[in-house]
Structures are given as C-alpha cells and as structure tokens.
Amino acid sequence: MSLSRRALLRLLSGASALAFARPAGAAGDKILDQGIGGTGIRPGPDEEGDRGIGGTGVVGTIRAFGSIVVNGLRIAYPPDVAVAIDGRPAGVVELKLGHVVQVVARADESGLSTARIDVLHEVVGPVTAVGRDRLTVLGQTVATRGAAEPRRWRLGERVAVSGLRRPDGVIAASRIDPAGDRPALVAGPVRRAPGGTPRIGTLPLPGLDPALVGRRAVVEGEVAGRRLAIAESREAGRPFGPEVGRVSIEAFVARDGGRLRLGSGLEVAGSAAALPRSGGLAVIDAAVGREGRLTVESLRLRRDPAESGRSGPGAADPVGRGGVDAPGGRGPGGRGVEGPAQPGSPGGLGRGGVPLDRRMPGDAGGFAPHGGPGRPGGLAPPGGFTAPGGAGPGGFAPPGGFGAPGGPGGFGPPGGGGFGGRR
Structure with a gap:
C-alpha cells in the first residue's frame, strides 16, 4: 500500500506524545510537537493539515556514502557543496567515513539535502602515549577500537581525531587521520583543575576565558610542552541558532x-x-x-561500534554495496571519485549501479541504514513512526531507521498501526 506525502502527513498530524515532556519555556519559545522527527517538517497554516518545511540541524558521524548518511538520515548535497574542516575550506573529496559532521538539512519532496558540510575534530595534535586500543593526544584519552581504517600510530605523530566524547571524557574515535600542518585543537567540556586552571580532559588551558568553564568550547593554539598556548577559543555549546527548528x-x-x-x-x-x-x-x-x-x-x-566488535563506521550501518556504504560512483555532476575512502558526486547511481534513495524516513520501501532494504510499507511497527499519531516516542528506531526491521524506538511504546508492512 502506498501513501502520498499529504496523506501521510494527515495521518501524523495529531501527534502529541513525546518521549520527553517539555519544561515551561519563555514567551516566544513555544515548541510544537507535530514535527516529523529529524526531517524539519513542522506544522503550518495549511487548512488541510499539511505542514511547512524548515531546516534541521544535524550533528553526527558519517556512517555511509551515496549522499551522506548521518544519524540514520540520508542527506544529499550538490556538486558545489561547501565543505569546511575545523572551519577551514576543504573539498568534498576530503569527506571520509567516520568524520563527525555538522550540517543544516532542508527537506523537499525528494528528501533531505544540505548546501554546507562542516567536519568537526575533537582533538588535533601530537601523540604523547600509545597503549592497547588507546592513544593520548593533547591530554585527551582516545579509544581507537571503533575507528575506521585503523592503523598503528607512533609517539610524536600528529593526528586529527574524529569521534564522540563519552561522559567520562574519553573520546571514542570514529576516524583518525594524519594532521599534516593543521593547528593544534581540542574541543570538549571545560572543567576546572584542582588549582583552578581551566582544562579540557587533562590538558591545562591557562588564560582561557573563565566564562567558558562548564560549557563546550573549541580551543586552537600552539603546543608548548604539556600545555597549549591559546591562539583562539570559542563557545560551542549551542551549535545552531533559532533559524533551525x-x-x-x-x-x-x-x-x-x-x-x-x-x-x-x-x-x-x-x-x-x-x-x-x-x-x-x-x-x-x-x-x-x-x-x-x-x-x-x-x-x-544505539549500538556503539567499538563495543559490538565491528570494524568501524562503515560496518556499523550496512546498507548494501553500491552507492551507500561504498563511497564513490556516479552522480548528476558526472563521474564521482571512486576509492575506499572518498565520496563521489551526490545523487544518481552508486558504484555497482544501485539507485540512491532520497525518500523521507518512513516512506514505503525505503532503504534502512542499519539493516539493509526496509520492509515493504516502511511504517510497520516497531521501526519508523509510532502511534498514536505523528512521530511518537520512538522517533527513528535503531536499527529500523527507514522502515527496516529493528528494535523498539526510543523510550515508550513501540509504534503500532503500521501501514503495508509485514511483521
């Protein structure tokens, strides 16, 4: 059974159940609970119950290519997409599996797309200690087991670490690359050392603005012994402004x-x-x-790739070889770059001739970033959207994602009332 976008939105228009109840906010900070999670679709004035389309901020790891797949969302980009690495201009061919990126995605009838991709490293600097599945870089402990394209690193080598920080401060690396001549950098929550000096991890940051203590910050500078001589710092605790819904x-x-x-x-x-x-x-x-x-x-x-025994981000979300977890292939801009760690031109056919799926999450028959082709119908429980109404507590359930088989989403009742899906 297929549903038009308008019919789907009508079915979801009554959503009010959320996994988190919202605290009271200031006037003008009203948050509507009828958006379709992660897509940027928000309620609008249309008298038939359809919704407007706005921007969605996304921060996460590139798990697959053929567009980019981040947080289970397939985000297309044009051939001239702007790319920056730690704020410095770069090219699309420099995007790699395991990079942590920040994008603003917008939805249209064909799916999600973005005009800019920012790659964010958590630490850039020399390796000062090497252990089993561990590195120390600029006072940051880096767990390397889940990193894409792993290799052995030596003391003194300069590396750029992509990854997510755990609550204990350890960086779970999703990718580690040679840093070349990039400036030393560390990003993370700022704490006070016992003597009162601000620090990130165990790296002391004397001279850092004390207003940054307790917040996430990005700090760049020159390595001076066991310290970082600060050249630039900025608060980074709220990556998106109110223009993103x-x-x-x-x-x-x-x-x-x-x-x-x-x-x-x-x-x-x-x-x-x-x-x-x-x-x-x-x-x-x-x-x-x-x-x-x-x-x-x-x-x-979701499962941590480092704890599941998988080899890295590319293995964590298998979707099939052509155009998704195999970067490269042909897009509308012509022949893309093919290679083990290079994205190709956006859209079109991936390597192997597999068509790229640009449908919205939950559309009938969509691809599933965590578990291969989705079940027919795409809205069958427990993956996808949950009932009653709208994007319920489940959001996009791992590994279900785009209607694929998977565990119950989020926290709350698994979605019911699937349309066209097989149990």
Whole structure:
C-alpha cells in the first residue's frame, strides 16, 4: 500500500506524545510537537493539515556514502557543496567515513539535502602515549577500537581525531587521520583543575576565558610542552541558532542527577522523569528554542561500534554495496571519485549501479541504514513512526531507521498501526 506525502502527513498530524515532556519555556519559545522527527517538517497554516518545511540541524558521524548518511538520515548535497574542516575550506573529496559532521538539512519532496558540510575534530595534535586500543593526544584519552581504517600510530605523530566524547571524557574515535600542518585543537567540556586552571580532559588551558568553564568550547593554539598556548577559543555549546527548528544529535549520554548529560558538553533540557535508566551512545531529536536552547523530544540508544566488535563506521550501518556504504560512483555532476575512502558526486547511481534513495524516513520501501532494504510499507511497527499519531516516542528506531526491521524506538511504546508492512 502506498501513501502520498499529504496523506501521510494527515495521518501524523495529531501527534502529541513525546518521549520527553517539555519544561515551561519563555514567551516566544513555544515548541510544537507535530514535527516529523529529524526531517524539519513542522506544522503550518495549511487548512488541510499539511505542514511547512524548515531546516534541521544535524550533528553526527558519517556512517555511509551515496549522499551522506548521518544519524540514520540520508542527506544529499550538490556538486558545489561547501565543505569546511575545523572551519577551514576543504573539498568534498576530503569527506571520509567516520568524520563527525555538522550540517543544516532542508527537506523537499525528494528528501533531505544540505548546501554546507562542516567536519568537526575533537582533538588535533601530537601523540604523547600509545597503549592497547588507546592513544593520548593533547591530554585527551582516545579509544581507537571503533575507528575506521585503523592503523598503528607512533609517539610524536600528529593526528586529527574524529569521534564522540563519552561522559567520562574519553573520546571514542570514529576516524583518525594524519594532521599534516593543521593547528593544534581540542574541543570538549571545560572543567576546572584542582588549582583552578581551566582544562579540557587533562590538558591545562591557562588564560582561557573563565566564562567558558562548564560549557563546550573549541580551543586552537600552539603546543608548548604539556600545555597549549591559546591562539583562539570559542563557545560551542549551542551549535545552531533559532533559524533551525529541529536538531538530530549523536552523542554519548548519561544520567546526572535529574538531568541528561552529553559527553560532548552540548547543553540540552528535558524532563527528568523520562531520562534513560542507563547511558550509552544515542541519537537525540530536539527542538530549538530561543537563543538556540535545545529541548529533547525523543532519544534512542544505539549500538556503539567499538563495543559490538565491528570494524568501524562503515560496518556499523550496512546498507548494501553500491552507492551507500561504498563511497564513490556516479552522480548528476558526472563521474564521482571512486576509492575506499572518498565520496563521489551526490545523487544518481552508486558504484555497482544501485539507485540512491532520497525518500523521507518512513516512506514505503525505503532503504534502512542499519539493516539493509526496509520492509515493504516502511511504517510497520516497531521501526519508523509510532502511534498514536505523528512521530511518537520512538522517533527513528535503531536499527529500523527507514522502515527496516529493528528494535523498539526510543523510550515508550513501540509504534503500532503500521501501514503495508509485514511483521
């Protein structure tokens, strides 16, 4: 059974159940709970119940190519997409599996797309210690087991680490590359050392603005012994402004008393009653309020590639060889770059001739980033959207994602009322 986009949106228009209850906000910070999680689709004035389309901020790891697949979302990009690595201009051929990226995606009838991709490293600098499945870089402990394209690193080599920070401060690397002549950099939550000096990890940062303590910051400079001579620093706890209506953020999470704490140091708000019982790697869907404040709407835990014995981001989300987890292939801009770690031109056919899927999450027969081709219908429980109405507590359930078979989504009842799906 197939559904038109308008009919689907009508069916989902009554959503009100969320995995996290919202705290009272300031005037003008009203958050509507009828958006389709992660897509940027928000309620609008259309008298027939359809919705407008807005921007969605996405922070997460590139798990596959053929467009880019981040947080289970397939995000297309044009041939002239702007790419930056730690704020410096780069090219699309420099995108790699395992890179942590930040994008603003917009939805249209054909799916999600973006005009800019920012690659974010958690630390860039010399290796000062090497252990089994561990490195130390600029005072940061780096767990290397889940990194894509692993290799042996030697003391003194300069590396650029992509990954997500755990609540204990350890960076779970998803990719490690030679740093070349990039400036030394560290990003993460700023704490005070026993003597009062600001630090990230165990790296002391004398001279850092004390207003950054307790917040996520990005600091660049020159290595001076065991310290970093700061050249530039900036607050990074709220990556998106109010022009973005919704966000999808991949992060390690933990309970911290009555609140949710992200290892990255990003700031979120949500109801303590709905916190997960245990922490782990999660994808968080949140609404963006005044001054970029993030209010969590749903949270779904996912398997950590480093703990599941898989070899890295490319293996964590198998979708099939052509055009998805095999980067390269042909797009509308002509012949893309083919190779083990290079993305090709966006859209079109991936290597092997497999057509790229640009449908919205949950569309009938969509691909499943976590488990191969989705079940017919795409809305069958427990994956995809949950009932009653709208994008319920489940959000996009791992490994179901785009209608694929998978565990119950998020926290709350698994979705019911599937249309056209096989159990």
